[in-house]
Amino acid sequence: MSRWKRAQQAAADQGIDALLITPGADLRYLTGYVALPLERLTCLVLPSSGDPTLVVPALERAAAVASGIDVQIATWNETEDPFALVASLVGDAHTIGVDDHMWASRVFALGAALPEADQVLGGSIVQDLRIRKDAEETVALREAGLAIDRVHQRMGEWLRPGRTEREVGADIAAAILTEHVTCDFVIVGSGPNGASPHHEVSDRVIEVGDPVVVDIGGTTAAGYCSDSTRNYLAGGQVPAEYAQFYDVLLEAQTAQREHARPGVTAESVDLVGRQIIADAGYGDLFIHRTGHGIGQETHEEPYIVEGSELVLTEGMAFSIEPGIYVEGRFGARIEDIAICTADGLEVFNNTPRELVIL
Structure with missing residues (x-):
């Protein structure tokens, strides 16, 4: 079972409908993609069931593809709202788990884009996987x-x-x-x-x-x-x-x-x-x-x-x-x-x- 599939199962077990993972060790662990922590949003949308999607700026798509990730990619252009794109992929999820190292500005922006969803810390989901090395x-x-x-x-x-x-x-x-x-x-x-x-x-x-x-x-x-x-x-x-x-x-x-x-x-x-x-x-x-x-x-x-x-x-x-x-x-x-x-x-x-x- 892939790492992101195990994370999905763990999220479901804890009543989390989707995980949102921005650049950092958690993203690399789950997808293999070493994303640059830039001002433009990169975010893995990992629902507790169904297929995950990596949201990336259009200019970063080639780098994401080159990393060999096994999830679908959705891109956004400079004049588009990436948080609205994330919200559309999350759908009607009630509980959203955000990674522990997500920038505060992004937590607030996602909260505004998903006003009906409850945000919780989701870092422990991936942490519990990463803590035991294979x-x-x-x-x-x-x-x-x-x-x-x-x-x-x-x-x-x-x-x-x-x-x-x-x-x-x-x-x-x-x-x-x-x-x-x-x-x-x-x-x-x-x-x-x-x-x-x-x-x-x-x-x-x-x-x-x-x-x-x-x-x-x-x-x-x-x-x-x-x-x-x-x-x-x-x-x-x-x-x-x-x-x-x-x-x-x-x-x-x-x-x-x-x-x-x-x-x-x-x-x-x-x-x-x-x-x-x-x-x-x-x-x-x-x-x-x-x-x-x-x-x-x-x-x-x-x-x-x-x-x-x-x-x-x-x-x-x-x-x-x-x-x-x-x-x-x-x-x-x-x-x-x-x-x-x-x-x-x-x-x-x-x-x-x-x-x-x-």
Whole structure:
């Protein structure tokens, strides 16, 4: 059964008469079409029964056809109202599910075009499909993991004292593009900047003995994302305090990898590592969730966080990335992407998790 047919069935089961999906990961997942998020409306009209239609601007029709989509296409010209076209395709549907990332302006315009219909969030319909990767997606994520590992393996070519984070980041970004079609993010957090989990890069010059957090990722030609964090020392001696908490962090991340598998809850994976970090006296320095799902988006369901009673099942892919951050001094995070298999866990990133001294 095709993905959009499964989405139709799920929508019908929830009493949603039609789903409206605009450009983004959900549209790509359902149709294979990587639509540009332009000011002109592109929208998949997916009724709970019957054939779906992709509404596209006339000038985008060739691109949609070239993507090989298996749904019919309806086009609109510059002087036509695309929302009226969507409304005509929706018909007398009473409940409309809109994708979670639809622009607010489009939600309001669709509401005006469909005044008798109730609008609800429909993102969970597709999310519940995307959360479990099939065999083809697993291969794509495995290849993405290998691709970003190859970039980490080259870190000694670029990361050294005397260079700025920005210079190192530019070299890393170029290397990511040799392995992926896009570079999605580069974090090079040296010294005190490593204590900011989403620091990115700056003009700070890396100094001898600086611990450096390198968190990088991209998207492959298959449309699946990589994401891996490793920690490096730019020569010199490892600061004693850093070495002490790094051992704790490695123990916590190892315990989380060993615990994660089908049948355990998402929050239990978080708790296993958080407890180790807390028992060592660093609990207030682990300031974020343990992980996020990954697939056609870097961050998607499932989230590995306290309070999530979601039971992990085969096909769920996510990061395991505890961190410890000492403000004004340094920080560290160890991140792997993994997927639940039938009876365990496959980890896609396997470069050294220990501190690498360059």
